Amino acid sequence: MRTQVVTATLTMLALGITAGCGGDSGGSGDAASATGPIDVWLSNNPEEIAWGQQMVKAWNADHPDEEITAQEIPAGKTSEEVIGAAITAGNAPCLVFNTSPAAVPQFQKQGGLVALDDFEGATDYVESRSGDVAEQYQSPDGKYYQIPWKSNPVMIFYNKDILKKAGIDPENPPLSTHEEFLATSRTIVKSGAAEAAIWPAPTSEFFQSWFDFTPMFAAESGGQQIIEDGEPTFDSDAGKAVADLWATMYAEGLSPKETFNGDSFAEGKSAMSTVGPWAIAVYGDTNWGVAPVPTSAGTSPEETYTFSDAKNIGLYSACDNQQTAWEVLQFATSEEQDGKLLEMTGQMPLREDLQGTYPDYFRENPDYKLFADQAARTVEVPNVPNSIEIWQEFRDQWSSAVIFGKTSVDEALATAADQAADLAGQS
Numbered sequence: 328m329r330t331q332v333v334t335a336t337l338t339m340l341a342l343g344i345t346a347g348c349g350g351d352s353g354g355s356g357d358a359a360s361a362t363g364p365i366d367v368w369l370s371n372n373p374e375e376i377a378w379g380q381q382m383v384k385a386w387n388a389d390h391p392d393e394e395i396t397a398q399e400i401p402a403g404k405t406s407e408e409v410i411g412a413a414i415t416a417g418n419a420p421c422l423v424f425n426t427s428p429a430a431v432p433q434f435q436k437q438g439g440l441v442a443l444d445d446f447e448g449a450t451d452y453v454e455s456r457s458g459d460v461a462e463q464y465q466s467p468d469g470k471y472y473q474i475p476w477k478s479n480p481v482m483i484f485y486n487k488d489i490l491k492k493a494g495i496d497p498e499n500p501p502l503s504t505h506e507e508f509l510a511t512s513r514t515i516v517k518s519g520a521a522e523a524a525i526w527p528a529p530t531s532e533f534f535q536s537w538f539d540f541t542p543m544f545a546a547e548s549g550g551q552q553i554i555e556d557g558e559p560t561f562d563s564d565a566g567k568a569v570a571d572l573w574a575t576m577y578a579e580g581l582s583p584k585e586t587f588n589g590d591s592f593a594e595g596k597s598a599m600s601t602v603g604p605w606a607i608a609v610y611g612d613t614n615w616g617v618a619p620v621p622t623s624a625g626t627s628p629e630e631t632y633t634f635s636d637a638k639n640i641g642l643y644s645a646c647d648n649q650q651t652a653w654e655v656l657q658f659a660t661s662e663e664q665d666g667k668l669l670e671m672t673g674q675m676p677l678r679e680d681l682q683g684t685y686p687d688y689f690r691e692n693p694d695y696k697l698f699a700d701q702a703a704r705t706v707e708v709p710n711v712p713n714s715i716e717i718w719q720e721f722r723d724q725w726s727s728a729v730i731f732g733k734t735s736v737d738e739a740l741a742t743a744a745d746q747a748a749d750l751a752g753q754s
Contacts, residue, residue, distance in 0.1 A: 414439030458679030479603025
């Protein structure tokens with residue numbers, strides 16, 4: 328899901344809004360073992376707010392001396408900027424239930440996060456809950472400064488009615504290879520069935536590449552992160568294949584270069600969208616289908632990787648009552664609360680054997696089974712120093728070459744890779 332937030336006011340950050348969560352960044356030994364009231368921030372979408380409210384109510388009923396006060400993340404351009412500002416001001420909340428993995432290296436560098444490993448049994452808890460996927464969320468020092476919480480594995484949503492209008496089989500559209508994806512896109516636009524085949528945001532925010540490049544690169548590369556062992560992987564055959572595909576989409580007008588003010592898929596302006604399972608509730612009135620993201624040669628669905636679009640939970644060092652915060656974090660990610668999160672939001676808890684843990688839910692909600700299966704093969708934005716600066720440099724090069732055609736794809740990827748290698752090597 329997108330990281331922009333649209334609630335409250337940023338000025339609240341300067342007002343010391345977090346009860347039980349003040350003090351200098353970095354915390355103290357006393358804070359690590361202290362218990363008492365805490366404040367938490369929740370994502371601003373209605374389903375997560377409802378989940379958060381019931382979670383808080385359930386905790387508070389049994390912990391009158393350690394009550395949670397919850398609010399939505401204050402408004403700002405992005406939640407990353409809001410949280411970063413709170414860390415700087417020394418008034419971050421104890422827990423944020425919307426911590427972007429990409430921002431964790433910067434928050435850690437600011438001294439804003441507590442290593443969960445400092446709490447007894449925490450490492451075992453994180454790894455036993457999430458399984459092998461947990462490794463993607465470790466920081467370079469081997470510690471966890473976030474708990475993997477929930478993912479929205481990105482797939483291709485398509486509007487069956489638009490495809491049928493374009494003369495394409497709506498029950499089995501050809502979308503598995505890059506050539507099929509292009510051919511289907513050309514047919515849609517040429518027929519006039521929709522203004523665009525697919526309309527990703529062409530804007531310059533660092534996170535926008537996670538919804539065009541990153542899912543398809545994960546699929547094309549067989550599950551590679553875009554930086555591994557400090558070295559960029561995207562200046563490669565896989566990266567060029569994906570960039571060339573999108574460059575063709577933009578050059579032929581199959582994906583517009585202009586920003587759509589609204590939701591192009593929901594409004595029938597585009598036939599497809601790259602989204603996760605959160606969209607099922609949003610697009611419920613649309614006659615939709617879903618397919619894995621394409622690869623150049625075509626990959627079977629059970630072997631296709633994609634971007635996780637995860638949001639995690641961070642425990643912030645300004646918190647005065649960190650022991651309570653750690654206990655709340657465990658409560659909020661328990662099997663019971665993960666089940667409620669699944670039921671109330673449709674988002675996939677980053678929990679091993681998801682379908683086996685909640686068989687009744689997936690039996691009663693078969694639309695979500697494809698996403699639960701895909702959730703087992705997701706790739707996260709790597710945890711590297713200067714991460715947001717790296718992704719912004721990548722986006723700037725992508726925009727120049729792929730969207731606007733000002734530079735070549737090869738030149739853009741090479742430049743972005745050089746910059747990424749340099750920045751990833753800095754502490």
